[in-house]
Amino acid sequence: MRKYIYSIFLLGLFSCQEEGVVQYTQEKDGLQFSANSSEDMTKVFNFATATYEEEINGEPKTFYYGDSLAAYTFERVVLDLQGFPTPDEREYKLKTVLVEDQDSSKVAEVVFEPYYSLAPNQLKDTIKITVLRPKTRGTYTVGITVDTEGKGAFFDKGVVEKSILRLDIKDVYEQPEGWDERQEWLGEFDEEKYAFMVTVSKQAFSKENNHMWNETDKYNLELREALDEFNANAAPEDRKKFKFPVTTKLVWWDKQLKFLGEFSEEKHEFIKNLLSEEGETLANNSKLEYWNLVFRDAVAEQGISEFSFPVVTVQSSWWRESLLGAFSPEKQEFIVRELFPRSDYQIKDGTWDYANPVLRVLLEQYNAEHPEAPLAFDFPIEGRPEWWDFRESYLGEYSDIKRDIAVVAVLTKQMYYGECNINPLVNQNMSMDNVMGAIRDAINAYNEEHPDSQLELPVSAPGWWAEKSYYLGDYSPEKEAFMQQIMPMYAYQEWANWTDWNPIFRYELAAYNSAHPDAPYGFTFPEVDTKPSYWDELPYLGEYSEAKRVFIWITLMPMNYGNVNGWFLGAPSEGGNPSDWPARHATLTEAYANTYEDFMKKYAGANPTPFDFPASW
Numbered sequence: 196m197r198k199y200i201y202s203i204f205l206l207g208l209f210s211c212q213e214e215g216v217v218q219y220t221q222e223k224d225g226l227q228f229s230a231n232s233s234e235d236m237t238k239v240f241n242f243a244t245a246t247y248e249e250e251i252n253g254e255p256k257t258f259y260y261g262d263s264l265a266a267y268t269f270e271r272v273v274l275d276l277q278g279f280p281t282p283d284e285r286e287y288k289l290k291t292v293l294v295e296d297q298d299s300s301k302v303a304e305v306v307f308e309p310y311y312s313l314a315p316n317q318l319k320d321t322i323k324i325t326v327l328r329p330k331t332r333g334t335y336t337v338g339i340t341v342d343t344e345g346k347g348a349f350f351d352k353g354v355v356e357k358s359i360l361r362l363d364i365k366d367v368y369e370q371p372e373g374w375d376e377r378q379e380w381l382g383e384f385d386e387e388k389y390a391f392m393v394t395v396s397k398q399a400f401s402k403e404n405n406h407m408w409n410e411t412d413k414y415n416l417e418l419r420e421a422l423d424e425f426n427a428n429a430a431p432e433d434r435k436k437f438k439f440p441v442t443t444k445l446v447w448w449d450k451q452l453k454f455l456g457e458f459s460e461e462k463h464e465f466i467k468n469l470l471s472e473e474g475e476t477l478a479n480n481s482k483l484e485y486w487n488l489v490f491r492d493a494v495a496e497q498g499i500s501e502f503s504f505p506v507v508t509v510q511s512s513w514w515r516e517s518l519l520g521a522f523s524p525e526k527q528e529f530i531v532r533e534l535f536p537r538s539d540y541q542i543k544d545g546t547w548d549y550a551n552p553v554l555r556v557l558l559e560q561y562n563a564e565h566p567e568a569p570l571a572f573d574f575p576i577e578g579r580p581e582w583w584d585f586r587e588s589y590l591g592e593y594s595d596i597k598r599d600i601a602v603v604a605v606l607t608k609q610m611y612y613g614e615c616n617i618n619p620l621v622n623q624n625m626s627m628d629n630v631m632g633a634i635r636d637a638i639n640a641y642n643e644e645h646p647d648s649q650l651e652l653p654v655s656a657p658g659w660w661a662e663k664s665y666y667l668g669d670y671s672p673e674k675e676a677f678m679q680q681i682m683p684m685y686a687y688q689e690w691a692n693w694t695d696w697n698p699i700f701r702y703e704l705a706a707y708n709s710a711h712p713d714a715p716y717g718f719t720f721p722e723v724d725t726k727p728s729y730w731d732e733l734p735y736l737g738e739y740s741e742a743k744r745v746f747i748w749i750t751l752m753p754m755n756y757g758n759v760n761g762w763f764l765g766a767p768s769e770g771g772n773p774s775d776w777p778a779r780h781a782t783l784t785e786a787y788a789n790t791y792e793d794f795m796k797k798y799a800g801a802n803p804t805p806f807d808f809p810a811s812w
Contacts, residue, residue, distance in 0.1 A: 224278025226287060226341045227353025228360045229319065236357065240267055241365035242328050243390065244399070261394025266306070268325040272360070274341075276318045277353040285349040286312045288342040289324075294361050303327075303335035303364040313349075329366045332386055337362050368393065371400045373408065380415040380440060388437040395421045411446040415439055447479040453507055454487040462502040469493055481541035484511065484531055513542035518551045518577060526572045533557050537606070539614040549606050549617045551577040552599040585623040589631060591653045597638070600650070604637040605630045628657035632679070635672070666693040666723055667700075674718045677704070685749055686757035695748055695759065697723045702745050705800030729766035734812035735780040736764075742803030746794055750786045751779070776812075784808050 230236045245260045245267065289307050293299060304327040313320045329335050338359040343351050352358040368389045374381060381400075382388070393399055395418065402408045419439050426434045444458045456462070466477055469490070477486070490504045510522045519530065533554060538546040555574045562569035579593050587593070590601060605617045608630055619630045635652060642649050656670035667674070681703045682691070700720045708715035724741045736747070751759045761769025765776050787808055795803055 223343075223349065223351040224276060225353035226274050226313070226350040227277055227357040228339075229273035229275045230357055233356065236359070237361040237363060238269060238272075239363045239365070240269075240326065241367060242267065243366055243368045243393070258397040259393050259399055261397065262390050263394055264328065266325050266327050268323050269362075270323055272322050272324050274313075274320045274322065275353070275357075276313060276320075280316045280318055282315050284312050284315055286310070287348070287350050289339055290342040292338040292340055292359060294336060294338040294359060297336050297338075301333060301335045303329070303337040303362055305337055305339065305362070324362075326362060326364050329364065332366050332368070332390075334363060334365045334367060336364070373402045374400065377408070377411045377446070379442060379444060380411040380446065382438065382440050385437045387435065388439075391422065391425075391435060391437070392418060409446060412442070412444060415442065445477065445479070451479065451483055453505060453509065454483040455490075456503060456505045459502055465493075465499070465502070466490065482535070485535040485540050488528060488532060511542075515547065518547060518575070519554070520573065520575045523572055525570065529558070529561075529570065529572075530554060537615040543614075545614075545616050545618075548621050549602050549615070551575070552595075552602045553606060556599055556603055580621075582621045582623070586620055586627065588653060589627050589655050590634070591651055594650070596641075596648075597650050600637045600641055601634050604633040608633045626658045628659060631655075631657065663693045666697040666721065668719060668721045671718050673716065677707075677716065677718075682757075685752040687752075692758070692760070694723070694725050697721070698741055698745050699748060702798045702801045702803075706797050709800040727761065729761040729764070729768050729771075732761075732766045732768060733764055733776070735776045735809065736783075737807065737809045740804050740806050742795075742798070742801075743806040745798070745803075746787070746791075746806070747783060750783060754782070780808065 228236060242260070242262075242264055245264050246257050247260065248255045248257055250256070289311065291302075291305050293302070306325040306327065308323055311320070311322055324339065338361055340359045341350055341352055342348065368386045370384045370389070374384050381392075389400070396407070396414075398404060398407070400407055407414050419441065422435060422439060429435075443460060443463050445463075448455060448458050466486075470477060470486075477483075484507070487504055487507060491506070494503060506524065507527070508524045511527060514522060514527070516522070519526070530550075534542065534546060534550060537553075542550075551574060555576070558570060558572075558574060576595055578595075580598065583590065583593050583598065590597065601620065602617055605620055606615045619625045619627050638650050638652055654670075654672060657675070660667060660670050660675075664670075667678075678696075678700060681700065682696070685699070697720060701722065704716060704718075704720060724744075726739050727744075730736065730739050736743070748759050751763070755763050762771045763775075764779060765771040765773050767773065795805070
């Protein structure tokens with residue numbers, strides 16, 4: 196083995212060098228740990244907080260090992276050569292030593308690689324060192340240094356301050372922030388308990404974890420089930436001694452004490468059973484204000500005395516005095532009972548569009564039904580709303596009672612997904628067509644009950660009528676009512692084709708007037724007879740005539756949701772299939788054989804021309 200001796204001559208030669216330059220006086224090269232400061236000479240690792248990443252749905256997510264990690268490897272431990280590189284590979288070994296002031300009973304276990312060596316012509320070596328998880332919780336320490344003993348040792352130690360690498364190895368689960376705030380569901384802090392939680396959940400308990408923090412009640416159940424499963428499969432000596440509290444208390448319960456009152460398992464079970472009948476679950480939302488009343492009613496009906504629900508005496512944040520008047524707990528309960536089911540169980544901006552008139556109408560109804568115990572409060576009259584200005588052509592002169600009737604009629608018709616609205620009244624961009632019938636019916640019902648105070652609505656055509664006047668003619672409520680009576684007879688759907696309906700209306704009007712010569716209708720429909728463009732593609736129909744067309748349509752419409760078109764009849768240009776022709780022809784010829792004479796007699800007032808269908812084509 197070659198030795199490199201650094202002579203006194205060299206020491207003298209460099210004795211005047213600047214301070215900090217290393218001077219070599221040892222017979223062997225030195226090997227030391229690379230460090231820029233004393234802090235770099237200590238490596239710390241806590242098994243309890245070790246994490247790894249895994250891709251979930253294309254996104255990296257961090258998980259905790261918990262107690263599942265048995266060993267950890269420091270992947271990049273760097274050693275520096277104190278001396279000169281050589282063209283030879285030089286083997287070296289490492290060993291463990293106690294560090295200053297170390298507890299000899301707390302020595303970390305280290306596993307070295309089977310072979311370390313400094314490569315030829317290199318000044319550094321990067322190695323791996325593995326530490327084992329301590330057998331018991333705590334902090335364990337050990338020093339790592341170059342083994343300079345033995346005849347085959349190539350290296351001496353380097354400078355003293357870089358000759359020992361300190362490893363502080365921990366297996367310590369510290370109490371996480373927020374534990375005390377969730378002690379009802381987690382119990383007293385216990386390191387073994389928390390270690391189990393991290394191992395099972397693969398996550399540290401954190402306020403940032405929505406499930407652990409905002410759904411601790413569900414997390415508690417998961418932990419109890421996991422602990423039961425572990426103990427059932429573990430040897431007696433390995434079973435966990437700790438426990439998690441047995442509770443079903445919802446984590447947000449105490450924030451809603453004004454609606455729910457003090458928690459008890461019996462009360463919670465009562466709630467779950469009651470809501471399950473409604474297909475509901477208890478949630479921390481605005482519906483609790485409504486459920487409070489439901490729960491109180493059920494407790495009273497069932498005669499339960501073991502628990503109760505509080506009466507809410509505090510004014511809710513949604514209260515508007517201008518529309519509701521002075522506050523009282525009884526009035527607030529009435530509003531919650533009546534408005535919440537109509538407004539998706541929360542008061543929204545749109546609720547105030549109808550709240551005042553609807554509440555007054557409902558209060559009047561309640562008091563009329565309970566004359567022996569009327570409610571001792573009232574609601575102010577809101578007055579003329581802004582939207583009346585752009586609905587006056589439909590509703591006419593304003594009155595409070597007319598406004599109330601219109602709002603209630605529209606509200607009843609506008610229930611969507613658990614929420615009512617009167618958008619056709621308050622949104623001037625919406626059509627009134629779908630609600631005017633309900634308003635007229637409500638006004639008529641009022642007039643029948645109040646012969647001395649009649650309400651009137653202007654005669655006004657639906658918004659879509661002007662567009663279809665070529666087929667329908669001049670508007671009158673009587674004509675619209677006639678159309679609404681005729682169209683359902685043939686399974687009318689919303690996609691009405693007025694080209695088809697025009698001759699049907701004329702024929703039905705002629706039939707009615709013939710049957711009622713003493714009281715015929717005073718309106719007419721324009722004579723519009725438009726032969727369908729695809730008719731000549733359908734040889735099974737034969738020669739065209741208006742009477743035949745009406746016969747075909749009223750025969751086939753109930754078979755196709757009130758709609759007959761070229762596709763249904765089998766016209767190729769309309770995407771129809773000629774293979775449908777025999778079935779359509781059979782239906783029509785059968786109807787012809789059974790009803791033709793009655794058809795011609797019933798609609799004689801429309802002067803139908805005789806027709807028939809070809810026997811073959």
